[in-house]
């Protein structure tokens with residue numbers, strides 16, 4: 183009886199999946215509804231039990247799976263005595279900036295007990311994205327996959343994919359994450375490093391008490407799988423590899439790439455990478471292969487330098503059910519193809535191999551000419567310790583961070599609302615379009631003196647349709663570091679990058695304006711620069727920031743306004759009636 187019921191459920195599920203075109207609205211667009219309750223859940227990892235902020239009690243959170251073109255409505259109910267917001271990371275949000283999520287940029291937070299419906303349509307995007315909280319450091323545990331199934335078959339071979347497997351990296355703190363953030367804010371020092379990295383919420387057997395919390399993926403020999411890899415870690419860029427297997431990259435940030443095969447990948451917080459994995463090895467007696475992720479370290483400050491591992495398990499006819507979810511006995515050998523933590527050479531080569539697919543069906547729409555170039559430094563900063571305070575940053579000062587020497591302060595009302603309603607606000611549209619002072623940004627000796635910054639809420643404002651280039655220039659303030667810069671509301675094309683200082687005469691001559699990688703988060707080389715181009719074709723207010731959460735907290739961010747165009751279709755839609763007030 184039970185089994186018949188189960189079969190029925192499966193049948194219904196298959197039918198629902200097979201009929202994605204079934205129109206649910208007058209316009210023929212399919213509407214997909216989701217309910218997110220932001221709530222506490224007691225979770226135990228690494229010998230520590232604590233309340234963890236979750237969506238629907240799940241850690242990591244539930245997967246959102248939709249089809250290209252679907253209208254998505256997520257009813258978010260905040261069941262905690264804190265503010266919250268959710269960001270749909272990488273979703274373009276064409277004209278629907280109200281649904282983007284960053285607190286005080288596009289909305290005021292959802293207060294305790296309140297509900298807000300995020301309503302947006304997924305246009306011309308397909309692949310893996312993700313969602314996460316965008317208030318304080320809540321995204322440490324409030325995150326999940328956002329999968330967009332394509333309307334057309336995958337443009338890569340082999341077309342037969344046995345299964346699609348999300349692999350989400352995260353970070354676990356034994357202590358309370360809010361306390362970690364508060365401590366950092368109070369003393370201006372570096373935050374406590376995490377105590378473990380996780381794969382789908384599981385740290386794996388290299389950490390204490392964690393053998394039972396190990397990710398094990400069963401696969402069949404000869405079959406090909408699509409891994410949807412997401413880096414949801416708060417503060418760390420990661421290398422990932424699977425022992426004895428290669429990975430073929432086919433998509434990044436929900437954009438198809440020219441496929442290329444690699445021994446391992448680099449993935450920064452905010453980025454996603456789809457890879458094909460073929461089970462083409464002959465397993466030994468236990469049938470297991472180690473997969474591992476560890477950080478790419480470019481900072482001289484303390485970092486979590488540990489390694490998380492999980493396993494690929496080849497299905498054998500003798501595998502009994504009880505064995506399936508147990509890792510093999512130690513010792514564990516890390517994949518020999520996993521890069522060392524300071525392997526900048528691998529990081530650079532890997533990133534330089536990424537290319538847009540640029541086919542007839544998926545053309546690469548990189549702006550070949552530009553209307554405006556903005557050059558901005560990205561820096562860490564130090565401010566003197568206020569009198570009678572204790573400061574724990576470098577040389578007993580307070581850490582900050584900035585773009586073009588502007589350390590971003592969030593206003594008290596969302597910039598989008600102020601902009602839309604023409605309210606008097608704290609922000610001004612005069613973000614400097616060049617570094618205010620020219621110096622050797624990437625000279626050898628780290629700068630440790632005169633590292634002050636300015637504080638404010640300056641935004642860059644451009645007319646609709648501007649072909650914009652932004653050059654992101656790392657600096658040697660404190661230490662040169664790789665920064666994952668994320669742009670909301672737009673994908674961009676990484677037309678060039680290099681080490682040292684950007685040279686406006688020479689470097690543009692070497693740009694790739696044929697098939698550069700298209701993404702929403704760029705890893706700006708440590709002690710170097712990256713040039714990104716985008717069409718400012720999405721009216722609204724957008725956050726641009728470093729996706730290392732500690733750097734965002736210190737002000738490594740800016741606002742970016744795209745004005746509405748002349749046509750009705752080029753203007754921001756009016757705000758939804760349930761938009762949270764400030």
Ligand SMILES: *[C@@H]1O[C@H](CO)[C@@H](O)[C@H](O)[C@H]1NC(C)=O
Nearest residue numbers: 255278299301302303755758
């Ligand atoms: C969602 O947004 C669309 C416009 O993009 C609007 O027509 C629709 O009424 C909205 N639905 C809800 C439930 O707010």
Ligand SMILES: *[C@@H]1O[C@H](CO)[C@@H](O)[C@H](O)[C@H]1NC(C)=O
Nearest residue numbers: 357358360361362363365374
């Ligand atoms: C940060 O780490 C230190 C040293 O391990 C510890 O004493 C302190 O309690 C931690 N702070 C928080 C907020 O977890």
Ligand SMILES: *[C@@H]1O[C@H](CO)[C@@H](O)[C@H](O)[C@H]1NC(C)=O
Nearest residue numbers: 425426463464465466518519
């Ligand atoms: C995996 O590769 C290592 C060398 O990196 C080799 O020693 C080992 O035998 C291989 N394992 C299997 C099961 O092929």
Ligand SMILES: *[C@@H]1O[C@H](CO)[C@@H](O)[C@H](O)[C@H]1NC(C)=O
Nearest residue numbers: 483484485486487488489523
């Ligand atoms: C990680 O960092 C700690 C503290 O700085 C150091 O003692 C340890 O050797 C490092 N481990 C690795 C694997 O680099």
Ligand SMILES: *[C@@H]1O[C@H](CO)[C@@H](O)[C@H](O)[C@H]1NC(C)=O
Nearest residue numbers: 566567568569570571572573
């Ligand atoms: C700093 O502390 C001293 C001694 O407690 C006190 O006299 C002084 O007024 C304080 N200064 C400020 C700016 O709070």
Ligand SMILES: *[C@@H]1O[C@H](CO)[C@@H](O)[C@H](O)[C@H]1NC(C)=O
Nearest residue numbers: 621622623624625626627683
């Ligand atoms: C910047 O400093 C580096 C290291 O000292 C040096 O190699 C480079 O030539 C300098 N660049 C400029 C533009 O002065």
Ligand SMILES: *[C@@H]1O[C@H](CO)[C@@H](O)[C@H](O)[C@H]1NC(C)=O
Nearest residue numbers: 587618619632633634635636
């Ligand atoms: C940044 O601004 C501060 C405060 O005005 C100033 O002291 C500092 O020299 C500026 N730094 C740079 C690199 O422009």
Ligand SMILES: *[C@@H]1O[C@H](CO)[C@@H](O)[C@H](O)[C@H]1NC(C)=O
Nearest residue numbers: 263264265290291293763764
């Ligand atoms: C939540 O956000 C509102 C609106 O910005 C603010 O007034 C309130 O103080 C915040 N509450 C908490 C607990 O942070």
